[in-house]
Amino acid sequence: MRDLKEDNWGNIWFATWGGGLTRYNGETFESITTKDGLVHNNVSSIHVSNEEDLWFGTEGGSTQYRVSRGVLPFCRIISVNTGRSKRENIGIKPAKHNTIEIAELLPAGLKHLTVRFQGINPLGGDVTYKFRLIGIDNNEWTTVTPNIKKTISTAFKGGVVQYYLPSENDTSEELPQIRYEGLKSGNYSFLISAYREGWQYTQQPSILNFTIDKPIWTRWRTYLPYVILFATVGSLLFRLITNRRQTAQLRLEMREKEEAEM
Numbered sequence: 001m002r003d004l005k006e007d008n009w010g011n012i013w014f015a016t017w018g019g020g021l022t023r024y025n026g027e028t029f030e031s032i033t034t035k036d037g038l039v040h041n042n043v044s045s046i047h048v049s050n051e052e053d054l055w056f057g058t059e060g061g062s063t064q065y066r067v068s069r070g071v072l073p074f075c076r077i078i079s080v081n082t083g084r085s086k087r088e089n090i091g092i093k094p095a096k097h098n099t100i101e102i103a104e105l106l107p108a109g110l111k112h113l114t115v116r117f118q119g120i121n122p123l124g125g126d127v128t129y130k131f132r133l134i135g136i137d138n139n140e141w142t143t144v145t146p147n148i149k150k151t152i153s154t155a156f157k158g159g160v161v162q163y164y165l166p167s168e169n170d171t172s173e174e175l176p177q178i179r180y181e182g183l184k185s186g187n188y189s190f191l192i193s194a195y196r197e198g199w200q201y202t203q204q205p206s207i208l209n210f211t212i213d214k215p216i217w218t219r220w221r222t223y224l225p226y227v228i229l230f231a232t233v234g235s236l237l238f239r240l241i242t243n244r245r246q247t248a249q250l251r252l253e254m255r256e257k258e259e260a261e262m
Contacts, residue, residue, distance in 0.1 A: 005046040007054060010204065015043035021056060023200070027191065028141070030200045039063045073121045074203040075129065075194040078175060080210075083111035098203070102210035110212055114179040117206070119194035127194040130205075131178060135188035136160045146197075158184060185214040
C-alpha cells in the first residue's frame, strides 16, 4: 500500500502498486482499476482537494475523480410493515444520517417484516440495489438489477426467508419491497444501497435498526421473583382466611354447647 486517505463522505481509499485503488465504505471493500477508468494500476498517492474532488497519482499520470454527494445515487426507506394489519405501518424515526430506528419493541412470533424503499438516481435512469440483514446467519449482500421483474426468494439457516418484491411502476404504492419471514428474537440491522449501472460509487447505505422481543416463556428468570412473591402472599392469605374460618367455627360450636347445657 502506497497511500491512504479518507474522503469527504467517510470512505477510506487505499493506493496500491499494481492493484489500483481500493475503497472501503464502512461495510465493503471495492476495487477500482483501469477497467473502471483509472489511468494506471500503479497508484502512488491520493489527494483530496478543497473542491472535494479526488486526485490519484499513478505511474501513467493523474486521474481525477469528480463527484459530489448530489449526483451519487442513494436509497431511502419509506415505510415498514409488520403484518399486524394489511395497511398498517409501524412508526419509524431518524436516529442519525441514513439511519432509522424502530421506536417500539417488536413482538415475538412476528409474521413478517416488510420494508418499502425507493432508489434515487439524480442523473436519471434505473438503479441496482444491494441489501442485507445483519442478525441472521448470512454475511453476503444480495444484488438485484432493474431487469428483475418477478419475486425472488432466498432461504437462510434458521428458517428465515427473504423475499424481494419488485415494483411495477414508480408510484408510492408500487415501490419495491423486501420482506423477511421467520425472524427470531434478537437485534437486527437492515442495510440497503442504490447503485447506478456501471458505477461502483454510491452514498452510504440506509440502515434500519429494530429489535424483536423474546417470548414470555423464555423470560422466566425475569418473572420468577414476582411469581414467588405472589405465591407467598397468596399462601399467607389463604392460611389467614382458613384460620379465621376455623376459629369462627370453634366459637360457634362452643356457644351451641353452652346453650345446650343451660
